[in-house]
Amino acid sequence: MEQVVIIGNGIAGITAARHIRKNSDAAIRVISSESPHFFSRTALMYVYMGHMTFEHTKPYEDWFWEKNRIDLIQDHVTQIDTENKLLQLKSLDPIPYDKLIIATGSKPRFFQWPGQELKGVQGLYHKRDLDLLEANAPNAQVCKRAIVVGGGLIGIELAEMLHSRHIPVTFLVREQNFWEGVLPTKNAQLLNKHILSQGIDLRLNTELKEVFGESNGRVKSILTNHNEHIDCDLVGIATGVQPNIDFIKNSSIHTDKGVLVNKYLETNIEGIYAIGDCAQQTELSGQRKPIEAVWYTGRMMGETLAQTICGNKTAYKPGHWFNSAKFFEVEYQTYGWVNSDRRKPEEEAHFHWQHPSENIALSLAYHKDSQVLLGVNSFGMRLRHVVLDGWLTEQRTLEYVLARWADALFDPEFTKNQLPELLDTYQKTFGKTLQPLKKNWSRILNPFKKSL
């Protein structure tokens, strides 16, 4: 029987394992040193916040793995012997493989700050980081102030987590506005305001320079690039993640920042593949980045690679970009590409609408000449993936899309409809009055029916 071995039991590795099992009888082994069972990494924050227990973050019950003949091995891979097709493990005997999938994910990226090795300086990615945070910052008595460094998705999660335990948070963001490298400035400013309103000490244009400790090796304070000292008991580092591939560096597998793969997710060695956060694409086109450390892309690579492993060779061709997040109380969804003002190409224009008092906003990116929709950022407004995906594929114009906006709304029933205000703003911007069409199920379910 063919031996498929997967290193890493995150979303990418487990998705691959599940889909391989659906389509083949191969022996499947998953090796992980992080946790005995697959859990949802994105849910770790909710464990700290007390919304859930760690058990709740496991998407499958523990019997699932045996029933589906997926062998879980709890150990750490120290070396890949590509010559003999053998994995060296830290404690158990070496494991042979016919096909190997590297899905080891990411690790927090540190920038060699002086003092970063002190106790109380930590990232948030692995299960052990959660345990560490529980020890470092169990409450506001032990942790009188926390510093969070890095204005991205993990940074704001960390801020929200600490805030939920009433720990005062100083949030250092390098950019002029929160997440401005990704979001248009207007969106970023909406979030600045929201973060401040939650009682977070948000410091824009601020970077970490140095961390100072006590004699016992615990963090005591930090120094910012404005030469300000801030006393603290925790420094949360959220300045991004990088592929977790140190153990591969000394093998014959080609790596750069991540494990280099072609469009079939194959590495340079036959029978070895890499997926998820640790994979670095060499043949992707469009605006996609070579490394996308996102839950969804990890899953999609797992789905795709399983096809290849099971004999249906398939290239990784992700569809339209989409993502989502939640910034304290503000939900965010994005479909297609809405570039930040800094990165926006010449032909991309934006139409913004924002509710006067609530945290509801919409930014639509469109092509200046053709008016074709390029992407959508929505805040505090849920949108229907299938509809947005269809519009992007069909290259619909702004006018077409806004007239049919009712199709896209995915907010719970009885949510106040913002469409009149939205169309009002459109009218003021473009001098054109749009007649909103009613929600139409045939259009929603058959996005390719042009006649509708």
Add this chain to the structure above:
Amino acid sequence: MRRIQQLGIVFFLVGLFTFSSTVFVGHFSPNKAQLTALMAEKGITSKVFESSAMETLTNRSFKNISALKTALSVVVESTNDAHRAAAKKKGATKRERKEAYGYVIYSAPKDLAFVLGKASAKGLVAENSLLFFWLSFGLGVLGALLFIVPQVITEGSKGIKNNGIYKQSSTSRGLIAWGVFAYLVSFYLLLYFAPHYAIHWTLLLDPISYALNGGPASHWFVYGFMYCVVMVVMAIRMYIKYRHVNYQLLRTTSVLFFQIVFAFLIPEIMTRLQLPATDFKNAFPLDYDFFFSWNLNKLIDSGGLGLFILVWGIVLTLVVVPVMVYFFGKRWYCSWVCGCGGLAETLGDPYRQHSSKSLFSWKVERWLVHGVLVFAVLMTAATLYSFFTGHSSLLGIRTQSIQNTYSFLIGAIFAGVIGTGFYPIFGNRVWCRFGCPLAAYLGFVQRFKSRFRITTNGGQCISCGNCSTYCEMGIDVRAYAQKGENIVRSSCVGCGVCSAVCPRGVLKLEQGPEEGRINPTEILLGNDVSLIDLLHKK
């Protein structure tokens, strides 16, 4: 704010303590007039009872209700022994025998103790019932509100706030939760099986009862009143907690309205007007005694209105309920109208996370809930057979004993003691999920012929598990969402909380075309379009 909330807890506990301690206080000195009234009310004609009761029960004081009940039991027992002996006496004529049996007392001593005790209660509480009403109900409600209302500020900006639920004893099966469990179970056991201990509660509520239905409060009136009060207080908590979700606000208002107006006020007012009291929204088979002969006879004997109630009850179950489920899903009943659902969605909301999501529980659920439905249908079939034919048994089993078994096991133990008592340990929908025969019936319609579904939003799920954790019906919502499948499950009551707690906007309760409602997917939206097509065609 914290101080106000702490004060609230103190007030609440004092109120609760006052309320609970009235069970154990007071003394009882029945007099002749009260005894005569008891006999009239319970239809007791035995002279043996009268003289024996006069001798042993009057002109003395019982220290507590259980002493009175014991004394009554002795009297009833000796009375019945005497009459049965007379009936069996050799040479007794048929007429004499029949007359002797006619004197036998069938009322339970606890019910007699309730009536006599209530009439003859003395002591601090009985003589100051208005004061104690305020010290128990008044303080309890005030305390609860002082704790709840400041949450508008303490919980921060509007949005889902489940912070610390699994860190607090009360909401994570800690000591407080077990305490609440013990209290609720005791409360229901007392209510169903030892109502004579509730005498002082009824005394506190007599003025309200007289104002509404023109008579004194029964222990069921106490229950109905408390049900409404508890729901109102906890609905205020819902309004605060979910103030950013209109669906939750409307739904809470709806269950509150149906409980207060339909389940409580209308039946009480009908009683006052000497009409057959009925809860117009309570549908068979949840309303399991609707076809019991005493109810049918009562309805048939009360003229036009009685007939209307009879017809409405049948139409409600056979037409209104399934048609509405076709259009809106069973949520229109279970989480917008139903009284059990109303309590679960208000008092039970803090415990919704305790429903088990395991596959094993789902199996147990299907056997149990469908078993109860079969039980209810068979019982009703036997009941109607007896009603129309006059035979008291079917296939050698007495209809009455089937009814008694159902009333005891399902009506009292399952729906009451377990259904509500187990809130803090097994979640707020134990009854609705494992026991309610109406839910099972609606579930069939919802699963096989309905426009309702919870739509999963393409590929946006991150498997975080908030939806599953907070599903009160124990549905593993995430298992569907992470596969991009819509959730179409017979048990879903459409409370909408999965959608509310989802951090990524993945779930939406809605109605749509039946075609494609159940959509098993292999590859999720967002991936290669041609791959999705390929696997769909496979």
